[in-house]
Amino acid sequence: MSKIIQLIKKMNVAAVFGVLYLVVASWFLIESFNYPYMTKFGVGSGFFPRWVSVFAIIVGIVYLLTAIFKDRFIFEDIMPDRQGLQNVLLVIMAIIVFIFLTDKTGFIISASLLLFTIFIREYPWWKAILLAIVVSTICFLIFRKGFSVPLPVNRWGF
Amino acid sequence: MAESFMGLMSGFSVAISPMNILYCFIGCFVGMVVGVLPGIGPTEATALLIPLTYGMSPVSAIIMLAGIYYGGMYGGTITSVLINTPGEAASVITCLDGYPLAVQGRAGVALKVAAVGSFVGGLISTLGLALIGPPLAEWALKFGPTEMFALLVFGMSMVIGLMGKSLIRGLIAVFIGLLFALVGMDTVSGNIRFTLGINQLVGGIDLVTLSMGLFGLSEILVGMENLKIHNKAGNMNSSKLYPEEKRPTIMSIIRGSFLGFFMGLIPGTSSAIPAMISYSIEKRISKHPEKFGHGAVEGVAGPETANNSYVGGAMIPLFTLGIPSSPTIAILLGAFMMHGLTPGPTLFINEPLVVWGTIASMFIGNLILLIMNVPMASWWAKLANVPNKLLYPVVLIIAILGAYTVSNSMFDVIIMLIAGVIGYVLKKVDIPMAPIVLVFVLSEMMERSILQSIKINKGLSGLYTSPIAMTLLISAAFVLVYSLISELKNKKSAYLGDGSD
Numbered sequence: 222m223s224k225i226i227q228l229i230k231k232m233n234v235a236a237v238f239g240v241l242y243l244v245v246a247s248w249f250l251i252e253s254f255n256y257p258y259m260t261k262f263g264v265g266s267g268f269f270p271r272w273v274s275v276f277a278i279i280v281g282i283v284y285l286l287t288a289i290f291k292d293r294f295i296f297e298d299i300m301p302d303r304q305g306l307q308n309v310l311l312v313i314m315a316i317i318v319f320i321f322l323t324d325k326t327g328f329i330i331s332a333s334l335l336l337f338t339i340f341i342r343e344y345p346w347w348k349a350i351l352l353a354i355v356v357s358t359i360c361f362l363i364f365r366k367g368f369s370v371p372l373p374v375n376r377w378g379f
Numbered sequence: 380m381a382e383s384f385m386g387l388m389s390g391f392s393v394a395i396s397p398m399n400i401l402y403c404f405i406g407c408f409v410g411m412v413v414g415v416l417p418g419i420g421p422t423e424a425t426a427l428l429i430p431l432t433y434g435m436s437p438v439s440a441i442i443m444l445a446g447i448y449y450g451g452m453y454g455g456t457i458t459s460v461l462i463n464t465p466g467e468a469a470s471v472i473t474c475l476d477g478y479p480l481a482v483q484g485r486a487g488v489a490l491k492v493a494a495v496g497s498f499v500g501g502l503i504s505t506l507g508l509a510l511i512g513p514p515l516a517e518w519a520l521k522f523g524p525t526e527m528f529a530l531l532v533f534g535m536s537m538v539i540g541l542m543g544k545s546l547i548r549g550l551i552a553v554f555i556g557l558l559f560a561l562v563g564m565d566t567v568s569g570n571i572r573f574t575l576g577i578n579q580l581v582g583g584i585d586l587v588t589l590s591m592g593l594f595g596l597s598e599i600l601v602g603m604e605n606l607k608i609h610n611k612a613g614n615m616n617s618s619k620l621y622p623e624e625k626r627p628t629i630m631s632i633i634r635g636s637f638l639g640f641f642m643g644l645i646p647g648t649s650s651a652i653p654a655m656i657s658y659s660i661e662k663r664i665s666k667h668p669e670k671f672g673h674g675a676v677e678g679v680a681g682p683e684t685a686n687n688s689y690v691g692g693a694m695i696p697l698f699t700l701g702i703p704s705s706p707t708i709a710i711l712l713g714a715f716m717m718h719g720l721t722p723g724p725t726l727f728i729n730e731p732l733v734v735w736g737t738i739a740s741m742f743i744g745n746l747i748l749l750i751m752n753v754p755m756a757s758w759w760a761k762l763a764n765v766p767n768k769l770l771y772p773v774v775l776i777i778a779i780l781g782a783y784t785v786s787n788s789m790f791d792v793i794i795m796l797i798a799g800v801i802g803y804v805l806k807k808v809d810i811p812m813a814p815i816v817l818v819f820v821l822s823e824m825m826e827r828s829i830l831q832s833i834k835i836n837k838g839l840s841g842l843y844t845s846p847i848a849m850t851l852l853i854s855a856a857f858v859l860v861y862s863l864i865s866e867l868k869n870k871k872s873a874y875l876g877d878g879s880d
Contacts, residue, residue: 242555245558256570264830266568268830281551284547284548308603308606319779323789332776339603339775340772
């Protein structure tokens, strides 16, 4: 396991990004063939995407070459420390949970949960709960009551 | 001239209505807050607040959002001077002399000079906007699709050439923006493209959602890496200029005003660039260049004036050509469209009250900011003490709410999350973010103009038979070649950053 982590740490991140970018640009090029290049009225909806994706691929190849031979930088240099990485992943996971939960629990509960998972890492538990509820409630009141945004609510109206 | 004067007067009649003054104040206040808070800039704040302007009249919405833009420029100075942390990119250079002045107990001088300089710069550039805007818009009406396409290519070349430290990374950003923009219905033929069968993508990716992800959420993710950072503001003692400092300071404010205004006219620049150039000019012509970096007042006055003056200049390409020159302006353009307005040469004719009302409100806004800044600087500085561990989660929930309000659906939150993760990765691999948003905005216009040009000219011949188009395309090629040569000679400055406002 630690060998795999070491291997990832030494990986050329710019090159990895270059490959991913090329995959996406190539998908756009392949997909662009589904749209007409020319129609009887003139150039079709495939014209612009095809040229954009062709140039995108050319730029991607140049980038990949520079990433391999010139501007090399490895994962280890850009990754945050263990705690930082955990914080970043936590935020992403918390947003995903929030997205799936909100329609069922209503905004205040899901937002409080989202904020609590972040606050608990830096504040004592009682402060984290208090902050999470206060911030979500204030936001709910401002947006729902103040700006009439139809935020999802539960059966109790919050 | 008389026409501009009349327009400005009618604009004032709109801008001085109590509601519009209130919105202008709110915009300036929010701009100051986000300018002071390190990590959040006017770009993120404008994107976050656009959905909240749905219920407002177009002119009130634009007045408020523009206030955030130039208010952010004022706010960024305070943290640069007092805690050596720039609130936004344009104030990076202010740290060099602003903070040493604060260490010497002269933070009051630095903040006062910056506020007055920003006010003068803001006024001069707004006046320039009022005078140059209408004739430029009239000239732009002569542009056909071929010229417009060439202008957009030129604008993009400036974006690639001036933003970021590497030409190839700038190009990568441009093509990411173009690829994002391809998703959704093609406005020319009505075909639906690249949606992966997802119905919500038929209308394309929303600019506000994309910006909030790329700028806002990615910044939060970077900030989450280290929540322990806690800034402490210094104290302010003396706020008086020495007699020998007065003349150089006034002159640097005048130079900064004109420099910032003209830099704003160039698409692809950012407010950090005139600030940086102003600093280098002031240092070069100063009788005491050795003072720079150790508390030279001109080192604060010139750049701060230039970055505020830039805002008025940057509004000109937006109002007259419909071309954004910076990410915040690109988001403002999105706000125009959301309110049923089409920025471009016809805006002065079709919506004079919106244009002149916004211009007039900028005079009022600059006055509000001067009042907010000079006596209240120490109060603003306290805001910078908000710890990141509290700030970032709160901004996160506001960003989520902002994305949700775009179409009142969780789908936009999902798009923001994806854009945020992409933005985080792009930051890590040093790809500039600003060109993505700028190109994303311009892409639709670019596709339409090239298709129309091909149809009219039965091919691409228009690009080399139109003198305007040819000149613009040659200029674009020159910018790219020059940028490449500069890069090879390592002349590109690290201050260019990613070109965000």
